[in-house]
Structures are given as C-alpha cells and as structure tokens.
Amino acid sequence: MDFELKTLDAAGAASEKCDVLLVLVTDSFRAGKDPVSRLVAAALDAGDLEPKAGKLLQAYRSEGIAAPRVLLAGAGDGSGRKVQQAVQAAAGVLRSSAAKKLTILLPAASGGDAVRAAVCGTAESSYVYVATKSKPEGRELRKVTVGVADAGAQRGAFARAKAAAVGIEFARELANLPPNYATPTRLGEEAKKLAKASGFGVEVMGPKEVAKVGMGSFLSVAKGSAEPLRFIVLRYEGGSRGDAPIVLVGKGITFDTGGISIKPSGEMDEMKFDMGGAASVLGTFRALAELKPKVNVVGLIPSCENMPDGAAYKPGDILTSLSGQTIEVLNTDAEGRLILCDALTYAERFKPRAVVDIATLTGACVVALGGIRSGLFASDDQLATQLQAAGDAALDPCWRLPLDDEYAEGLKTNFADVANVAGRAAGAVVAAKFLQRFAQAYPWAHLDVAGTAWKGGAAKGGTGRPVGLLLEFLMAQDGAAPAAPKASAKASKAAKAAPANKRSKAAARA
Incomplete structure (x- = not known):
C-alpha cells in the first residue's frame, strides 16, 4: 500500500480525486464555507452525525466534492486513540466500496499521534491474508493520502x-502462515532474506551448533520434533561501534502441542501463533530497515516445535541450561520459558544495555489482561517506564505486573535448582520469575503477549503486536547509548555458583 502525506484543508479535500474521502470530525469542529465543511455542518445540525469516535455517515455524489463517496467519521477529541477508532469503524465501509484510492482528512489540530493512528489503522484494517489461498482476493486499497494542516511538521x-505499518504487516504475515509452512527452518530463511536486503548481520544455528554452545534446555524442548531447531541471531548496527546494544529475544515455538503434557484439541490450531514473539522481533527489524535509527540492536530467536513423540522430553526430566542451572520439568507445556532461558543467557555475550524478551508465554496473562494490554515485567524501573511510554505512544499498550521474590517460592524443587512451573496461582508472574533467574546480568524486561499477539474467533489472525511498542522504544533510544551495565552482585554470585565447565564455556564464547 502506498501512503502519501499532503498539506490539505477541507477546501482542498473537496477537489481531491479519489474513490473515497474519509473526513474525521472532532467535537470541536468549526464549519467553513467550503463544500466539505458545509456537508459536515449540515449532518451535525440534523443530528445524523455525532462526533463521538466510531460514529459514521455516508454520502454519495455530494455537490462540490470530487470524490464520489464521502465518509464522515466521528473522531472525538482527535487524539490518536480516537482517530484509530474512527479509522477502524470506517474499515467495513471501505472494504465494501472496493475503493482503490482513499484520502483521509485529519482535523486541523491533529498531531503526530493522529497521523500514526491514521496510517497504522488503515494498514491494519485493510490487511488481507492470501498466502495459502488457491483463489486469493487481493487488497483493493492501493493508495492512501493523509491530509494534514502542515505536512512539513508531520514528516517525522x-x-x-x-x-511501523510495514513491520507490523511483516510480523502478521509470518504469524498467519500455517505451521507446516512457518517452520523453524522457514524463520531462519526469512531472517537471512531480511538481513541480505537490509544489510543486517545474521547467523542461523542448527542443532549441532546449539549443542556446541551448550543450550541444553532449548535442545531438550526440540527433541520431540522431526523439524530441526534454529537459533537466529540478527544484528542491526546503527549506532557507534562501541555502543552497547539493545537485545530483543523472541519466543519462536512454531507449533505447540504441549508435548507429553498435551493440550486439549479445541483451538489447538491457534498454537501456530506461539511464535508471535519471534514474528515481532523480525517485524521490528523490518521496520528498523526503513528508519535506520542510531542505535545498535540484536535480535535473538530460539525456534523449534514442541511435539510429543518417543524422543520428546517428559515430566520429571532434569535439564541443564546454558547458565549451568538445572531445571526440573514438571509440565512440558511450559516450554517457552525453557527455550527463552538459554537465549537470555546467550544475550550476556553482547554486553547489552538492556534485554527485552517477547513471548506468548502464559494463558494466565490472558486471564489477567485479556487482549487489550500486554503484560510487562521488568527488573529495572527506568526500562519499565520507557516501555510503558512507548506502548502508549504506539497505541500498543502494556501493563506492569509485579516481580516480588515470594512469587518464586513455588518453583523450588528437591531435584534441581528450579522447577519449570509452580501452582495455578499468579501463573504469568511465576513464569516471569523463572525467566528472571537467567537475566541477572543486565536490565531486563519481559513482555507476555499471549493475549495480544493474535485474535481468535471470526477475526482469527496475528496482530503484529508488539512491533509498534518495540519500534517506538528503540526510536526513543536513537543516539542515546550508555555503556553496558555491570553485572549485579546477585548475578555475579549466581555465575560463581554455576558448574565450572559451564562458566568456562560461556566465558570462552563471550
């Protein structure tokens, strides 16, 4: 889809040649003498249109307006959130009109948040999945002009x-592919193609390389599948050579049966979306290729299937992670944390200034927050504040949840350093506490996107979240590159407690 930004007022919009003119009307609307303003004023006076966000009124062949169809949409106070609601409400009408050219006239006082909402909202609403359909119906909308009072002021x-729209769509497309297409091997290939097109550094490891590194926990999860695992490392180097990078870690379970602790069959098809974290990391890198901010970013994606064959890991097994910590498996359906923990340890070698992992990790987070906000856990208050602000700005919100040490009590076991699950209570927090054990050497945050990475029901499909949040967070780091943080005393103590062979291996590869 081709987007254009244009300086445009109501009078100019009247002469715009397009299939549909979408006019966003705020509760502070002031009528002018042009045809568009007269149409809006008449509709408001008659009570046929309310400026409340999401309210619509259609007009056809209006006098003095070049566009054959005019769609008036209430936009409330004109904020990004209200503009998003207006655009989403208009999406159904736009699809039925088969419009190819759309002009969106934003209110005169609109800021950057409204511009973002108009672009991303239109791209999201017009997305159509066609990759595996024999007779695909393509997206009709081809060109979208966004009219603002001053285009120069809104270029950035x-x-x-x-x-963001490009990155979100990239993530959605990967997430929507069926699991026999979007295998770990396919994710590795997509990463290589993206790196080649954008000038990123890339390394894709297979089972032998991962075994050599010592990722015993990750390897164990992958044992039950005929599909070979992949560990993907992407590097975007927009900052100075010595700047500590931000590391993004994305969970890449391309299909999750639950393993030996098998899931119920109902809606199991949706477990193809269990690589939503990986898709969001790849989508964020796709967006970085467009913007090229002055920041260094590393993407780590551990990817495999969780299957229940004769070689699969099982409840009661003891795994040895890359950190040297041993893990008792009590439930093989808590596999995401078992592949992420090795990736979090691997992240230490980049001496990062911060690490953010993104994972469709727990059903408990869906119960807590639904599909509105992603769950946020963080060991560092500043990092948490930055991520929350980025989510609010991107209309991709998250909500911070606690990390009190008491939540880790249920992970104690007689047979290993830690168990992979505890009881049912506070499941999302307990999962985060498990991951925190492996993220002591740097500021760390965890985004549980189990409720936001995809939708079920009639709207089933990937959402591309939290690409918007991650991109906004990274853009806020543009040019600001503090040195890598020192490991905390707690982390140093944990490292000393690890078996000597694991410490020496990690040190040799750091």
Missing part, C-alpha cells in the same frame, strides 16, 4: 508510522 511522525 509519518515516516515512523509507515515503518
């Missing part, structure tokens, strides 16, 4: 919005 916001 517009560029960021376009990049």
Whole structure:
C-alpha cells in the first residue's frame, strides 16, 4: 500500500480525486464555507452525525466534492486513540466500496499521534491474508493520502508510522502462515532474506551448533520434533561501534502441542501463533530497515516445535541450561520459558544495555489482561517506564505486573535448582520469575503477549503486536547509548555458583 502525506484543508479535500474521502470530525469542529465543511455542518445540525469516535455517515455524489463517496467519521477529541477508532469503524465501509484510492482528512489540530493512528489503522484494517489461498482476493486499497494542516511538521511522525505499518504487516504475515509452512527452518530463511536486503548481520544455528554452545534446555524442548531447531541471531548496527546494544529475544515455538503434557484439541490450531514473539522481533527489524535509527540492536530467536513423540522430553526430566542451572520439568507445556532461558543467557555475550524478551508465554496473562494490554515485567524501573511510554505512544499498550521474590517460592524443587512451573496461582508472574533467574546480568524486561499477539474467533489472525511498542522504544533510544551495565552482585554470585565447565564455556564464547 502506498501512503502519501499532503498539506490539505477541507477546501482542498473537496477537489481531491479519489474513490473515497474519509473526513474525521472532532467535537470541536468549526464549519467553513467550503463544500466539505458545509456537508459536515449540515449532518451535525440534523443530528445524523455525532462526533463521538466510531460514529459514521455516508454520502454519495455530494455537490462540490470530487470524490464520489464521502465518509464522515466521528473522531472525538482527535487524539490518536480516537482517530484509530474512527479509522477502524470506517474499515467495513471501505472494504465494501472496493475503493482503490482513499484520502483521509485529519482535523486541523491533529498531531503526530493522529497521523500514526491514521496510517497504522488503515494498514491494519485493510490487511488481507492470501498466502495459502488457491483463489486469493487481493487488497483493493492501493493508495492512501493523509491530509494534514502542515505536512512539513508531520514528516517525522509519518515516516515512523509507515515503518511501523510495514513491520507490523511483516510480523502478521509470518504469524498467519500455517505451521507446516512457518517452520523453524522457514524463520531462519526469512531472517537471512531480511538481513541480505537490509544489510543486517545474521547467523542461523542448527542443532549441532546449539549443542556446541551448550543450550541444553532449548535442545531438550526440540527433541520431540522431526523439524530441526534454529537459533537466529540478527544484528542491526546503527549506532557507534562501541555502543552497547539493545537485545530483543523472541519466543519462536512454531507449533505447540504441549508435548507429553498435551493440550486439549479445541483451538489447538491457534498454537501456530506461539511464535508471535519471534514474528515481532523480525517485524521490528523490518521496520528498523526503513528508519535506520542510531542505535545498535540484536535480535535473538530460539525456534523449534514442541511435539510429543518417543524422543520428546517428559515430566520429571532434569535439564541443564546454558547458565549451568538445572531445571526440573514438571509440565512440558511450559516450554517457552525453557527455550527463552538459554537465549537470555546467550544475550550476556553482547554486553547489552538492556534485554527485552517477547513471548506468548502464559494463558494466565490472558486471564489477567485479556487482549487489550500486554503484560510487562521488568527488573529495572527506568526500562519499565520507557516501555510503558512507548506502548502508549504506539497505541500498543502494556501493563506492569509485579516481580516480588515470594512469587518464586513455588518453583523450588528437591531435584534441581528450579522447577519449570509452580501452582495455578499468579501463573504469568511465576513464569516471569523463572525467566528472571537467567537475566541477572543486565536490565531486563519481559513482555507476555499471549493475549495480544493474535485474535481468535471470526477475526482469527496475528496482530503484529508488539512491533509498534518495540519500534517506538528503540526510536526513543536513537543516539542515546550508555555503556553496558555491570553485572549485579546477585548475578555475579549466581555465575560463581554455576558448574565450572559451564562458566568456562560461556566465558570462552563471550
């Protein structure tokens, strides 16, 4: 889809040649003498249109307006959130009209948040999955012009919005592919293609390389599948050579049966979305290619299937992680944390200034927050604040949940350093506490996107979240590159407690 930013007022919009003119009307609307303003004023006076976000009124062949169809949409106070609601409400009408050219007239006082909402909301609403359909119906909308009072003042916001839309769609497309297409091997290939096109560094490891590194926990999860695992390392180097990178770690379970602790069959098809974290990391890198901010970013994606064959790991097994910590498996359906823990340890070798992992980790987070906000856990208050602010700005919100040490009590076991699950209570927090054990050497945050990475029911499909949040967070780091943090005293103590062979192996590869 081709987006264009244009300086446009109501009078100019009247002469715009397009299939549909979408006019966003705020509760502070002031009528002018042009045809568009007269149409809006008449509709408001008659009570046929309310400026409340999401309210719509259609007009056809209006006098003095070049577009054959005019769609008036209430946009409330004109904020990004209200503009998003207006665009989403208009999506159904736009699809039925088969419009190829759309002009969106934003309110005169609109800021960058409204521009972003208009671009991303339109891209999201017009997305159509066609990859595996024999007779695909393509997206009709081809060109979207966003009209603002001063295009020059909104160039930066517009560029960021376009990049976010591209990255989100990239993530959605990967997540929506069926699991016999989007295998770990396919994710590795997509990473290589993206790296080649964008000038990123890339390394894709297979089972032998991962075994040599010592990722015993990750390897165990992959044992039950005929599909070979992949560990993907992407590097974007937009900052200075010595700048400590931000590391993004994405869970890449391309299909999750639950393993030996097998899931119920109902809606198991949706477990193809269990690589939503991996898709969001790849989508974020796709957006970075468009914007090229001055920041260094590393993407780590441990990817495999969780299957229940004769070689599969099982409840009662003891795994040895890359950190040297041993893990008792009590439930093989808590596999995401077992592949992420090795990736979090691997992240130490980049001496990162911060690490953010993204995972469709727990059903408990869906119970807690539904599909509105992603769950946020963080060991560092500043990092948490930055991620929350980024989510709010991107209309991709998250909510911080606690990490009190008491939540880890249920992970104690007689047979290993830690168990992979505890009881049912506070499941999302307990999972985060498990991951925190492996993320002591740097500021760390965990985004549980189990409720936000995809939708079920009639709207079933990947959402591309939290690409918007991650991109906004990274753009806020543009040019600001503090040195890598020192490991905490607690982390140093944990490292000393690890078996000597594991410490020496990690040190040799750091």
